[in-house]
Amino acid sequence: MERARITVFDTTLRDGEQSPGCSMNVPEKLRMAHQLDRLGVDVIEAGFPIASDGDFQAVQAIAAAIRRPIICGLARACELDIRRAWDALKGAARPRIHVFLATSDIHLKYKLRISREQCLEQARENVRLAKSLCNDVEFSPEDATRTDREFLVQVVQAVVDAGATTVNIPDTVGYTMPAEFGEIIQMLRERVRGIENVVISVHCHNDLGLAVANTMAALAVGARQAECTINGIGERAGNASLEEIVMAMRVRPDRYAYDTAVASEQLYPSSQMLSEVTGVPVQPNKAIIGRNAFAHEAGIHQDGVLKNPLTYEIMTPQSVGVPDSRLVLGKHSGRHALSLRCEQLGYQFERRELDEVYRKFVVLADQIKNVEDHHLLQLIREVRHEAPRIPPAHVEIPGAIAAAAGKGYPIPAPMERHPLEMTLHSAHDHHGEQEDYLWGV
Ligand code: KIV
Ligand code: ZN
Secondary structure, three states, rough: OOEOOOEEEEEEOHHHHHHOOOOOOOOHHHHHHHHHHHHHHHHHHEOOOOOOHHHHHHHHHHHHOOOOOEEEEEEOOOOHHHHHHHHHOOOOOOOOEEEEEOOOHHHHHHHHHHHHHHHHHHHHHHHHHHHHHOOOOOEEOOOOOOEEEEEEHHHHHHHHHHOOOOOEEEOOOOOHHHHHHHHHHHHHHHOOHHHHHOEEEEEEEEEOHHHHHHHHHHHHHHEEEEEEEEOOOOOOEEEEEHHHHHHHHHOOOOOOOOOOOOHHHHHHHHHHHHHHHHHHOOOOOOOOOOOOOOEOOOHHHHHHHHHHHHHHOOHHHHHHHOOEEEEEEOOOHHHHHHHHHHHHOOOOOOOOHHHHHHHHHHHHHHHOOOOOHHHHHHHHHHHHHOOOOOOOOOOOOOOOHHHHHHHOOOOOOOOOHHHHHHHHHOOOOOOOHHHHHHHOO
């Protein structure tokens, strides 16, 4: 089957940077831009040059240093912004000016205080100006999804006629629904003359948690550029998450027969770098790159994954750059997973001894959320009546655990007074057939 190529437009350094706590200085932006290049994005929106001297310098530095992807700078639809953007971008191998102007009546009336006619003229004139400086011009009718449909068609027609090469339809306030957004894109494709010669792009915000769904709906009806950010950062609830869009296409080519140039194994390193640079952590259950995205706690799940990861994993951790899946030991874990983790720590038990470790483990897991390796080691020592020691030197700590330590999975330091000391001695050692049955799961 013919697979359409989707342009991945990364706006982590512009819209993403607009999220609270995510601002980056010039060296930080440059470092992230190199990583985005390694990741294989097609366009890096490096900043909004008129916004500050720092942003100007960042765009200029990225334009000079990163030569493969298109480097884009944002500008309002006015001469000062556009010329400033061009000054920052002109050293780029592949520069793009991104001009935007709000088109919804709410924005025209309360924010810009201009009429629809003035808006139309301003869009047309400023796309022409940008085009006189740079061949690659993107235009965005801000708040497009709350814009009157007839007027949206007129604005898009005007900018296509004025020479825009990409028309981006933003769901600025995250208001649209997937089917509705698809209809808007479809309508523009049917009604704007010459739109087949420009790239239709989408830019979705996540206020209703629908940014990725809306993006996918638009791609399904012919949009060919997706604007997105690493970790989904961006204004308010954020932008569509790059990693989710890319992996939706990878995992479901039967529904989304599209290709991107993204090297998916760079997704997790990119996410980690962004968290490190901004100091903003990723929520644990974030799809694709959250620390729980490949973690399995329930015994039934652990048992399945150990037998065959396909049972509960729809992509491999390695495919997104996470070194290995991680079995989280908690109160729902089964004996199979516990025994494996013990083996990984260098301890093998015969059945009766494992039973004892498991009973104590269950008591502990009932009291603390995750049983970490250092908890388990102490527990094993208690069962074996061993003095505290370092695990056997020949034992290899498995990749996932090493990765957890080295790549940002939090492994809490041992507590001053170990919870085992408080809990294990109260464990009653009796267990019956019913418990034995449950251990299998
Ligand atoms: O959300 C938005 O409308 C924007 C535009 C500048 C594209 O970020
Ligand atoms: Zn935005």
